[in-house]
Amino acid sequence: MLQGTINGQTIEFSENETILSAARRAGHFIPTLCEMQDLSHAPGTCRVCLVEIRRNKSEKTHMVTSCNTPMEDGIEVFTRTPRARAMQRRQVELILADHNQDCAVCSRHGDCELQDVAQFVGLDKTRFHYPEFFNKRTRDTSSPAIKREMDKCIRCMRCVTVCREVQGVDALVYRNSGLQGEICVRNSLPLGNSSCVSCGQCILVCPVGALAEADDIEKVIDYLYDPGLITVFQFAPATRVALGEEFGLPQGSIVEGQMIAGMKKLGADVVLDTNFAADLVIMEEGTELLHRLANGGKLPMFTSCCPGWVNFAEKNYPQLLDNISTTQSPQQCLGAVAKSYLAANMKVEPARMRVVSIMPCTAKKGEAIRPEFSHNGVANVDAVLTTREFARLLKREGIDLTRLEDAGDRFDDPLMGSYSGAAAIFGATGGVMEAALRTVHYVVTGSELPGIDLVEVRGMKRVREAAINLGGEIGEVRVAVAHGIKGARQVAEAVLAGTVDYHFIEVMACPSGCMGGGGQTRAKKSYRESIKARCEALYKLDRNSRVRQSHNNPLIKKLYESYLEQPLSETSHHLLHTHYSDRKQEIRRNILTVWKETTMSNWSHPEYK
Numbered sequence: 040m041l042q043g044t045i046n047g048q049t050i051e052f053s054e055n056e057t058i059l060s061a062a063r064r065a066g067h068f069i070p071t072l073c074e075m076q077d078l079s080h081a082p083g084t085c086r087v088c089l090v091e092i093r094r095n096k097s098e099k100t101h102m103v104t105s106c107n108t109p110m111e112d113g114i115e116v117f118t119r120t121p122r123a124r125a126m127q128r129r130q131v132e133l134i135l136a137d138h139n140q141d142c143a144v145c146s147r148h149g150d151c152e153l154q155d156v157a158q159f160v161g162l163d164k165t166r167f168h169y170p171e172f173f174n175k176r177t178r179d180t181s182s183p184a185i186k187r188e189m190d191k192c193i194r195c196m197r198c199v200t201v202c203r204e205v206q207g208v209d210a211l212v213y214r215n216s217g218l219q220g221e222i223c224v225r226n227s228l229p230l231g232n233s234s235c236v237s238c239g240q241c242i243l244v245c246p247v248g249a250l251a252e253a254d255d256i257e258k259v260i261d262y263l264y265d266p267g268l269i270t271v272f273q274f275a276p277a278t279r280v281a282l283g284e285e286f287g288l289p290q291g292s293i294v295e296g297q298m299i300a301g302m303k304k305l306g307a308d309v310v311l312d313t314n315f316a317a318d319l320v321i322m323e324e325g326t327e328l329l330h331r332l333a334n335g336g337k338l339p340m341f342t343s344c345c346p347g348w349v350n351f352a353e354k355n356y357p358q359l360l361d362n363i364s365t366t367q368s369p370q371q372c373l374g375a376v377a378k379s380y381l382a383a384n385m386k387v388e389p390a391r392m393r394v395v396s397i398m399p400c401t402a403k404k405g406e407a408i409r410p411e412f413s414h415n416g417v418a419n420v421d422a423v424l425t426t427r428e429f430a431r432l433l434k435r436e437g438i439d440l441t442r443l444e445d446a447g448d449r450f451d452d453p454l455m456g457s458y459s460g461a462a463a464i465f466g467a468t469g470g471v472m473e474a475a476l477r478t479v480h481y482v483v484t485g486s487e488l489p490g491i492d493l494v495e496v497r498g499m500k501r502v503r504e505a506a507i508n509l510g511g512e513i514g515e516v517r518v519a520v521a522h523g524i525k526g527a528r529q530v531a532e533a534v535l536a537g538t539v540d541y542h543f544i545e546v547m548a549c550p551s552g553c554m555g556g557g558g559q560t561r562a563k564k565s566y567r568e569s570i571k572a573r574c575e576a577l578y579k580l581d582r583n584s585r586v587r588q589s590h591n592n593p594l595i596k597k598l599y600e601s602y603l604e605q606p607l608s609e610t611s612h613h614l615l616h617t618h619y620s621d622r623k624q625e626i627r628r629n630i631l632t633v634w635k636e637t638t639m640s641n642w643s644h645p646e647y648k
Contacts, residue, residue: 041053043112043116044115046118057105057106058090058103058109068118068159070156071106075197080200089126091117136168139188140168145247151247182253183408186250210224234355236351240549240557241557246563252404256428263307269385274397275369276463280293290569296446303446305432316373317344319372321475321589322595323372323607324366325475327366328340339542340544341544343619344369344471345549346368349406359535373394375412375614378392378417378419379414389417394419397425399556407422425559458592459591461473461474462474463577467552467574468499468522468551472543475543488588493507501529502519502521502530518542524548551567603615
């Protein structure tokens with residue numbers, strides 16, 4: 040270990056440790072905008088982390104960026120000198136010079152890292168402002184999930200890094216330099232026509248409002264205040280353990296009861312639980328798996344509840360589409376049942392019903408508008424709010440989640456308000472697989488799975504494997520769990536190469552599954568820091584549930600008895616199953632169109648004749 044000082048405090052450090060890392064360990068805050076603990080980054084991009092150093096007593100101090108300057112034996116570091124603070128202020132002022140400062144209408148208003156850093160460095164005015172530069176930048180709303188407003192971008196490169204290195208999608212690139220520099224979509228495509236899978240991980244790491252979810256709050260408010268409509272709210276398992284963070288509650292706080300109370304206070308007519316539909320999906324998907332195993336169907340079967348994964352498969356591996364389960368996601372299944380079974384019970388026309396989903400996922404927005412997820416011209420789900428959007432909606436309406444009385448599990452419809460522990464863990468990577476195996480084991484053997492907690496499929500390893508012996512003609516079932524697009528690609532390539540022999544594969548597009556979904560609450564310095572607490576909260580819900588298997592949910596049984604008949608029946612097939620399409624050629628056509636419009640148009644120039 041080597042020794043040096045930071046603001047007069049002697050600290051020990053290892054060789055090649057950066058000043059920023061050492062200062063953080065020692066409790067000395069240095070502002071940054073490009074650096075994030077979970078991401079590798081282009082060091083010195085924002086240049087806000089400036090500090091003064093002196094390597095020996097005879098040397099004058101000089102300024103360096105702390106994120107890419109290593110500590111040295113005997114070094115003296117000063118983070119809060121007048122000169123350091125002045126240089127930090129100047130750098131923030133330069134960043135703001137070509138940044139759209141219309142903060143009042145920004146999605147990050149009050150939750151902006153640039154605002155926080157400007158406050159920290161003591162910036163009290165901005166002398167430079169150049170709209171002629173930022174007004175020329177791209178504003179892209181082509182995606183149903185993500186909007187890009189590059190006039191707010193500070194070129195920190197976090198989004199490029201997470202898309203390329205964490206997810207492996209590589210949809211974003213940096214073009215030009217200086218004031219003309221801009222983060223663009225690869226192949227100059229609109230985001231909605233590109234290889235982007237709408238996972239939203241870029242939004243989680245963006246420090247400002249340059250990247251945000253497509254905002255549906257106004258649409259939802261219109262629904263709530265229209266007396267001719269019946270509004271039905273549902274919320275996913277992952278949202279109930281993340282929403283509390285938006286209101287200052289500890290990470291992993293379970294706020295299910297407060298969410299129900301908040302939705303009723305907003306004016307929702309009916310509040311249902313997506314967890315109930317998760318149990319329904321397990322019944323359909325588990326039966327589908329057994330049907331494929333028994334009848335020589337397409338294997339391995341992939342889960343279908345993650346729209347980011349479905350987007351990725353359609354755009355990159357269309358040859359695997361027949362391997363994906365035809366069962367719709369829990370969001371869509373609940374919407375379909377609400378607009379058929381529930382509408383009939385309430386004597387309401389489905390066209391008068393509006394289903395609003397609260398989801399941890401930005402890709403759910405695109406899923407909701409797919410034409411496959413509608414019946415007789417009526418969409419299953421009408422609007423999707425992310426966890427962040429729902430928090431903003433509550434705050435806009437003057438509702439403080441922490442002051443709401445816990446409504447318990449008092450959902451509105453007796454047949455769509457109860458869920459099993461298996462449904463609760465859907466939000467964690469491996470949860471769908473674990474829930475499915477609990478039920479598949481029972482259907483095949485007639486007995487409950489011994490040791491109900493399948494720890495083999497839990498954890499943060501990118502790809503995990505397990506095997507379970509069902510006996511009889513089925514025998515051993517080999518399964519895999521992958522999370523993150525890199526994990527999805529790894530498994531897809533292995534399946535196509537024939538190097539693995541799985542029967543069933545769960546894929547979640549976001550790292551850690553829905554716990555780290557692109558619509559979840561942000562953490563400013565580590566975008567994964569609260570995931571462990573959220574996962575523990577879901578597993579706690581599972582352990583404390585009276586019923587821990589989907590097939591033992593008494594209300595699921597009643598739904599089949601009174602309406603759906605049985606899994607894979609004609610009714611359930613019509614309502615709860617779908618198909619997917621090859622979009623790889625579509626992406627290629629989009630690229631070719633742009634190429635023709637740009638490159639080939641230059642062929643008319645005299646130099647080509």
